[in-house]
Amino acid sequence: MHSIRFITLLACSLLTTNAIAAETGSAPGKTVEDLSKPCAACHAADGNGTAAQYPRLAGQYHDYLAQALREYKTGERKNAIMAGFVTTLSEADIDALSRYYSAMPAKLDDLAHHEQGD
Numbered sequence: 001m002h003s004i005r006f007i008t009l010l011a012c013s014l015l016t017t018n019a020i021a022a023e024t025g026s027a028p029g030k031t032v033e034d035l036s037k038p039c040a041a042c043h044a045a046d047g048n049g050t051a052a053q054y055p056r057l058a059g060q061y062h063d064y065l066a067q068a069l070r071e072y073k074t075g076e077r078k079n080a081i082m083a084g085f086v087t088t089l090s091e092a093d094i095d096a097l098s099r100y101y102s103a104m105p106a107k108l109d110d111l112a113h114h115e116q117g118d
Contacts, residue, residue, distance in 0.1 A: 032096040047104040059106025065098035
């Protein structure tokens with residue numbers, strides 16, 4: 001029973017990732033991978049960050065990522081670097097990028113395998 005659920009979840013994930021890789025709204029022929037290239041400088045190609053000061057995007061909720069991008073675009077969130085990147089993004093681009101990063105496996109560590117005092 002669990003293997004059927006896993007296979008179904010994996011198939012849905014692959015279909016979502018393939019759909020996300022389709023063209024975005026900014027320019028004909030531009031894919032979400034093309035849009036994500038500038039992001040990789042700080043957030044890494046896998047979305048897990050290149051250094052501790054950069055947020056990890058992989059595995060985050062897509063609606064959270066989309067809202068953050070919108071807030072950088074409107075200036076509600078202040079960051080000169082991010083503001084420069086998001087100015088040309090369309091709503092379709094924001095949706096595609098947020099879904100792209102949310103579908104990536106996160107490399108976050110939680111306290112589940114740590115004992116108190118570790």
